Each structure stands twice: as structure tokens, then as C-alpha cells.
Amino acid sequence: MLDLPVEPVTAAAFAPYGTLIDAADDGKLFGPDEAQLVLDRGTPRFYVMTLKRRELGFRHITRHLAVTQCLASVGGAPWLLAVAPPDAPDDPAAVPDLQRLRAFRIEGTQAVMLGRSVWHAGPFFQQPTQGFFNLELADTNQVDHHNCELDRRFGVRVRFAVSDGGW
Numbered sequence: 766m767l768d769l770p771v772e773p774v775t776a777a778a779f780a781p782y783g784t785l786i787d788a789a790d791d792g793k794l795f796g797p798d799e800a801q802l803v804l805d806r807g808t809p810r811f812y813v814m815t816l817k818r819r820e821l822g823f824r825h826i827t828r829h830l831a832v833t834q835c836l837a838s839v840g841g842a843p844w845l846l847a848v849a850p851p852d853a854p855d856d857p858a859a860v861p862d863l864q865r866l867r868a869f870r871i872e873g874t875q876a877v878m879l880g881r882s883v884w885h886a887g888p889f890f891q892q893p894t895q896g897f898f899n900l901e902l903a904d905t906n907q908v909d910h911h912n913c914e915l916d917r918r919f920g921v922r923v924r925f926a927v928s929d930g931g932w
Contacts, residue, residue: 766822767863768926771845774869774877782848782867782883783833786876800878806831807902813839814899816888822924823847823886824916826861830854831909832902834879836888839896841873845925846887854882860913868925884913889925 772778776785776798784800826849838844847868853859861884871877871888876898879885888897902909915921 767866767921767923769847769866769868769923770926771868771870774871774875778867779848779869779877781850781865782877782885783880784878785871786835786837786878788874800833800835802835802878802900803831803833803881804900804902807904809900810903810905811898811900813896815894815896816890818890818893818895821845821889821927822922824922825912825914826884826886827910827912828861828882828884829879829901829905829909830857830882830911832905833881834885834905835876835898835900836879837876837898838871838873838888838890839898842890842892842895843870843872844887844895844897845870845889845927846877846885847923847925848879848886849884851880851882851884857911860918861915863915863919863921866923886923
């Protein structure tokens with residue numbers, strides 16, 4: 766079992782994996798601190814997905830080679846996300862670097878854009894079910910869903926290290 770410490774998300778800490786999107790005043794001009802989307806390899810899809818709560822751990826991690834992905838909690842609840850850098854972003858046989866796996870607590874008022882090919886596990890949350898805004902391509906889950914089974918490949922399961930459920 767690999768215990769993965771959970772840290773509060775900051776723009777700097779999340780930068781190797783994508784973009785942290787904080788609330789901004791209406792009318793703010795587009796800048797480098799905002800999501801630089803890659804949606805030109807298919808039809809963009811924006812939807813609300815409903816997920817069921819899972820244990821605070823995982824044995825597989827996923828990435829999408831063709832697209833960035835934006836995620837945000839519906840209703841303002843915090844959530845957890847594990848990420849690893851997009852090494853070999855065009856190689857479907859690549860595996861994640863577990864030494865650079867990190868976990869972040871994302872506030873309900875924030876969103877993230879996962880860079881193209883960023884490994885990710887989550888979202889994880891405390892409620893029985895939770896809605897998430899999701900922006901990806903229409904066929905991402907059918908043709909661009911690359912998984913690494915961590916238990917089979919590396920002999921590990923990952924568990925979020927959170928104290929007293931206080932996240």
C-alpha cells in the first residue's frame with residue numbers, strides 16, 4: 766500500500782499537471798493563468814457527471830492522450846484528485862512515474878484543467894454521490910481512455926493519507 770499525502774492545491778503546485786482555475790471577476794481578460802484548452806481533436810463535450818463515493822484509494826490511473834480535461838465540483842463541495850506528470854504524452858504504452866504522483870484537495874469553488882496526457886485518479890469526495898462538471902471530447906471515454914493497473918504493473922495500491930477524515 767502506498768500512502769499518498771494530500772496537499773491543498775495551489776497554482777504553482779498543480780502547474781506540472783495542468784491549470785488551477787480560481788474564480789475571477791467578470792470581464793477579466795484571458796491570460797496565462799487560465800486553462801489553455803486542447804479540444805481540436807474532436808467534438809467538445811461539456812456535461813455534468815454524477816459519481817458515487819468510493820474508498821479513498823485506487824489501483825488504476827487513467828490519462829487521455831488527445832485532450833485536456835476540465836473538472837469542477839457541482840455545489841461547492843471539496844474533492845481529492847491524484848495526478849502524475851504526462852511523460853511520453855503520445856505513447857499509449859507509457860506508464861506513470863509513481864515517484865512523482867501527488868494528491869490535491871480541490872475546493873468546491875475551484876476547477877482544474879488536466880493537461881493532455883496527465884495521469885489522474887479521481888475525483889474522490891465525502892458525499893454518497895457528487896456531481897462534477899466535465900469538459901472533454903465527445904468520444905474520450907470510448908477511444909482515448911488509457912489506463913495503468915498499478916496493482917498489476919507495480920504491485921501497489923494507493924491510499925490517500927488524510928488525517929481524521931479532515932479534508
